[in-house]
Amino acid sequence: VAQDKKWNIGFSQATTIEPWRAQFNKDIIAEAEKYPDVNLIITDGEDKTEKQVADVENLIRQEVDALLISPKESAGLTGVVQQAIDAGIPVFVLDRNVDTDQYTQFVGGDNKLIGRAAGEYAVELLGGPGKAEGNVVEIWGGLGTQPAHDRSEGFHEFTDKEPGIKNLLDQQSGDWKQDQAYNIMATALRNNEDIDLVYGHNDPMAYGAYLAAKDAGREKDIKFIGIDALPAEGVTWVKNGELTATFLYATPGAEGLRQAIKFLNGEKVEKTITLPTEKITKENADAVLKEKGL
Numbered sequence: 068v069a070q071d072k073k074w075n076i077g078f079s080q081a082t083t084i085e086p087w088r089a090q091f092n093k094d095i096i097a098e099a100e101k102y103p104d105v106n107l108i109i110t111d112g113e114d115k116t117e118k119q120v121a122d123v124e125n126l127i128r129q130e131v132d133a134l135l136i137s138p139k140e141s142a143g144l145t146g147v148v149q150q151a152i153d154a155g156i157p158v159f160v161l162d163r164n165v166d167t168d169q170y171t172q173f174v175g176g177d178n179k180l181i182g183r184a185a186g187e188y189a190v191e192l193l194g195g196p197g198k199a200e201g202n203v204v205e206i207w208g209g210l211g212t213q214p215a216h217d218r219s220e221g222f223h224e225f226t227d228k229e230p231g232i233k234n235l236l237d238q239q240s241g242d243w244k245q246d247q248a249y250n251i252m253a254t255a256l257r258n259n260e261d262i263d264l265v266y267g268h269n270d271p272m273a274y275g276a277y278l279a280a281k282d283a284g285r286e287k288d289i290k291f292i293g294i295d296a297l298p299a300e301g302v303t304w305v306k307n308g309e310l311t312a313t314f315l316y317a318t319p320g321a322e323g324l325r326q327a328i329k330f331l332n333g334e335k336v337e338k339t340i341t342l343p344t345e346k347i348t349k350e351n352a353d354a355v356l357k358e359k360g361l
């Protein structure tokens with residue numbers, strides 16, 4: 068830890084191999100640069116629970132003033148989060164939750180709401196409420212994460228009301244990864260003559276499924292919905308007509324750090340900060356990219 072800075076803030080990131088996480092780190096680093104008093108220590112869990120647990124133990128040992136964590140999964144990280152709390156470190160949980168609410172604050176998107184928006188749009192794409200018909204492939208994110216469960220539950224609140232909608236897969240996880248989703252979709256395409264819509268719990272998986280359909284010459288028959296809306300990924304894929312829609316899942320990097328600093332400066336913070344979402348289709352993809360200067 069830096070002795071010359073007022074605050075040492077640790078951030079335990081789950082992994083950096085996924086593009087959304089790389090953006091997340093950029094966002095938190097950019098925010099930290101605005102505070103000369105803050106020394107930000109970022110660790111990379113390398114997509115492994117054991118590595119992330121060791122990272123957090125290390126940050127506790129360094130006696131950071133605050134701990135920010137975006138956990139790889141809920142169950143495996145709950146213990147070490149509790150350890151930090153017990154050590155008197157204020158903990159800010161970002162994006163994926165843990166199985167305790169003893170932390171200082173949670174900052175992230177409302178995955179249930181995003182799932183509902185995706186489900187409502189899927190119903191519309193398949194013919195509208197009461198008339199929707201089609202075979203749906205849902206590709207789950209990590210089964211041990213709250214976002215995957217919320218994204219699924221919200222979606223099904225809408226699609227399960229439609230007798231004409233059939234789910235072709237049962238809780239198949241691509242673990243948020245494009246290549247795993249490609250393989251799931253390639254198998255689904257071999258097993259099913261008709262696939263009408265793919266719901267990927269994030270854009271890399273929706274895009275992986277798109278690529279599998281393209282390789283099978285069937286991409287034109289299928290709608291693809293994803294989540295994240297990174298400009299250079301999801302939004303661009305929507306603009307190109309590869310994905311039909313994506314839903315913004317803003318990274319909590321900047322807001323999470325701002326909140327931690329606010330708390331360290333003695334101000335009150337809310338228990339939960341919910342980041343807004345937005346539906347991106349061909350209609351607004353260009354405008355969204357222009358806003359980002361792309």
Ligand code: FRU
Nearest residue numbers: 085087088163214243269316
């Ligand atoms: C990145 C990611 C995002 C997704 C989020 C959910 O690791 O998979 O694509 O929206 O995590 O926690």
